[in-house]
Amino acid sequence: MLQLVVGSNNPGKIREIRQMLAAWDMKVVSYSEAGGAGDLPEEGQTFEENAAAKAVEAARRTGLLALADDSGLCVEALGGRPGVLSALYGGAQADDATRCRLLLEELRAAATTNRLAEFVCVLALATPEGLVACWAGRVVGVIADEPRGAGGFGYDPIFLYLPAGRTLAEMPPQEKNAVSHRGRAVRRLPEVLSRHGFTP
Numbered sequence: 001m002l003q004l005v006v007g008s009n010n011p012g013k014i015r016e017i018r019q020m021l022a023a024w025d026m027k028v029v030s031y032s033e034a035g036g037a038g039d040l041p042e043e044g045q046t047f048e049e050n051a052a053a054k055a056v057e058a059a060r061r062t063g064l065l066a067l068a069d070d071s072g073l074c075v076e077a078l079g080g081r082p083g084v085l086s087a088l089y090g091g092a093q094a095d096d097a098t099r100c101r102l103l104l105e106e107l108r109a110a111a112t113t114n115r116l117a118e119f120v121c122v123l124a125l126a127t128p129e130g131l132v133a134c135w136a137g138r139v140v141g142v143i144a145d146e147p148r149g150a151g152g153f154g155y156d157p158i159f160l161y162l163p164a165g166r167t168l169a170e171m172p173p174q175e176k177n178a179v180s181h182r183g184r185a186v187r188r189l190p191e192v193l194s195r196h197g198f199t200p
């Protein structure tokens with residue numbers, strides 16, 4: 001059976017990727033389960049550079065086929081920030097709730113009516129020999145006035161998905177996965193695998 005390591009230390013991402021790949025005939029293991037330790041490199045300027053670096057390093061360190069996810073929230077009125085730096089917004093010590101609150105405050109201070117935002121997820125696939133593929137998934141929404149909902153992780157409570165009239169944190173996991181940036185990217189994985197000769 002095809003074995004795939006998820007090169008991430010973010011429990012929210014790992015949970016969602018596992019849920020989405022559960023229907024496929026492959027063994028999905030987390031980076032720590034595969035014996036991977038320590039942070040994966042994230043020094044790039046783009047989602048693509050970071051996803052590729054994390055996948056290549058996770059594959060090299062574990063000796064397995066690896067999938068990595070670099071993602072973030074891009075707010076139009078903030079020039080696309082926090083973007084690639086979403087995990088660091090508010091400083092390394094800030095938790096998800098603090099990051100959401102700081103972002104709402106920054107948007108309020110910007111005194112704009114433009115609350116458009118986009119979640120981006122770039123996935124990269126690598127073997128211990130190097131990068132195989134890199135591709136993206138996106139979802140458009142608006143920043144809510146207040147955090148709402150307890151599901152998901154990260155910025156989900158402030159990301160309003162307009163067709164549902166709810167934030168991603170108010171949507172059950174299957175509903176979030178059906179429309180999310182990560183869901184859109186993960187659903188392309190089987191096709192990417194088979195295009196490169198890996199049979200899921």
Ligand code: ITT
Binds near residue numbers: 010
């Ligand atoms: P790994 O690099 O170990 O995978 P990370 O948390 O550092 O974990 P990123 O650098 O890709 O990962 O940062 C992505 C951040 O963007 C993440 O910490 C969240 O704050 C946010 N984010 C990404 N996907 C999200 C989602 O589906 N819902 C809410 N927030 C999300």
